[in-house]
Amino acid sequence: MDLEERVAELERRLAALEERGGDGPRAAPEADGGGFWALEGLKERLAEDGAGGGGVLFTGAVRMPTGLRYEWQYGLAADTVLDADWAAAAESFAALGQAVRLRLLREILDGRDTAAALTELDGIGTTGQIYHHLRQLSAAGWLHAPSRGHYEVPAARVVPLLVMLAAAQP
CATH class of the missing domain: 3.30.1140 (Ribosomal protein S3 C-terminal domain)
Structure with a gap:
């Protein structure tokens, strides 16, 4: 089988x-x-x-x-x-390895799905920095853009993201 x-x-x-x-x-x-x-x-x-x-x-x-x-x-x-190549997971883990990126994912899951809305958040960085983080999350598969300027966490990644966050709890 x-x-x-x-x-x-x-x-x-x-x-x-x-x-x-x-x-x-x-x-x-x-x-x-x-x-x-x-x-x-x-x-x-x-x-x-x-x-x-x-x-x-x-x-x-x-x-x-x-x-x-x-x-x-x-x-x-x-x-x-x-038996898998664990190094292949490094990019995915690295994309989640910054507090700003985790906050962006949380905000997007909460419905703040446009780049413009994300730039209004305090303490998140400049517009250029936000776009850099969005690109990194997208490249690792944690985000995709269904339309220009809008972002979402792919449905197949929501539960795995929450599992990883739950596993990281002390």
Whole structure:
């Protein structure tokens, strides 16, 4: 079974688990280890595939302040992640490695989506600096411009961005 088929099967199984679980969102796992419904589904899936090295899954359902809703999930076998060229991720991480760029992403997710509106923010830099940051975020795939002067975080990058920010919490 190739990676795409495995991910599709994982998505199907996770959807089935969610259907069995009731109408509302599930609470985060308790500190005592209870309630790891996503983890248990991942372990079942990996056992069926014989992926003895484990796996990684991240998923989310998010309603943004703008009212937009994003649902997304992604899973990989641990061996796939461990064997990958980690240096290839450097540009993506580097683009997020500045507080100004993270603030720009937050403002864009909050609905301030034009370059003109972003230049009005205090402490964000000159117009030239803002455009430099927007270009860096766009080059790394964290932003795209659906029309001239307007920016948005691509739908497929919203949950991964929030996952990375959550993982960075102390």
